[in-house]
Amino acid sequence: MDRFHIVISNFNRIESFIRNFNRIINFDLEIDRIYVMDCSPEENWASQLEQCRELSQHGLKFEENLFFIRRRNWNMNHGAQLDYIKAVLEGEIEEPSYIAFVQEHYFDLDNFIKDDTLPENAEYDLNAIEAKFHENRKVGCAFFSRNGVRISMTNPLKSVENYFWGDEETIHDEGRNPEIQKPIAEGRYVKGSKPRCFFVDGGNFIIKPSYYTEWFKTRKDILVVGDGSYGFCHVWEIRLGYILYEQNIEWADMLNNLSFRTIGELAELEGKTYRKYSKPWYENRVWFYFYGRDMVRYLPFPWPLIQEYRLEYFQNKSLQNN
Secondary structure (H helix, E strand, O other): OOEEEEEEEEEOOOOHHHHHHEEEEOOOOOOOOEEEEEEEOOHHHHHHHHHHHHHHOOOEEEOOOOEEEEEEOOOOHHHHHHHHHHHHOOOOOOOEEEEEEEOOOOOOOOOOOOOOOOOOOEEEEEEHHHHHHHHHOEEEEEEOOOEEEEEOOOOOOOOOOOOOOOOOOOOOOOOOOOHHHHHHHOOOOOOOOEEEEEEEEHEEEEEEEHHHHHOOOOHHHOOOOOOOHHHHHHHHHHHHHHHOOOOOOOOEEOOOEEOOOHHHHHHHHHHHHOOOEEEEEOOOHHHHHHOOOOOOOOOOHHHHHHHHHHHHHHHHHHHHHH
């Protein structure tokens, strides 16, 4: 049985992963595999495949421990995760002990640095990650994240004037309304919001496959249905965490050497240590209205933004069906 499958979501930037492959410590050529899930444009994918040959300098060989899989461009990087899971469910890929989902730029500490990039002082050591799962059998998800784990927060704001989504760095509130600004500045949640679940920026995390394969066995239809909009991808990023959170797993923060199961447990840890290991993310209630009703049924407010997005939603549905 394979140990780790490193599943790379790639769109035109495989060189970013190749240049930084050595950040993966203790990759074992016999039991670990690389799966590049590529949705680069038609005119570029062959060059992306050719660049993968450079991984031979690390001992990787195509069809042995390196696989390049073309996929349609849908649901951004999360589409790669869903397409991989679908292939495992259908027996096209043998289920490994652990799946490590990463974006192609995740290990790049020189270019494309964002919230979803590996922290500078992290060691992505496969042996250490495996040991974490072994020492605590309740751990279902391990991660290295600059923001710690994200906490998905419901969005209670219903008017265009007060509406925003995201975190304190990406507040969509041109009026700088004190109803939003003051609580966040004081480290409090916006009044009326509630924590829902954990998720990890960019979907860069390691899991035991069964937490997804068992869940999707009865929901195979949503593995292939969706569009390429940012709103759809945004909701899926949270849903991938929601699926795990609902199964009551333990989450292992590898950077801070912490494990926790619930939002309440993490809050207690933060209170004891006077440190934050998490960061809230306020949901976009417009996108959740169209794409996330299985998690929460937001009323159609702010209505002007619902109306504005409706046309884009149906255009995306039309493209999906063609």
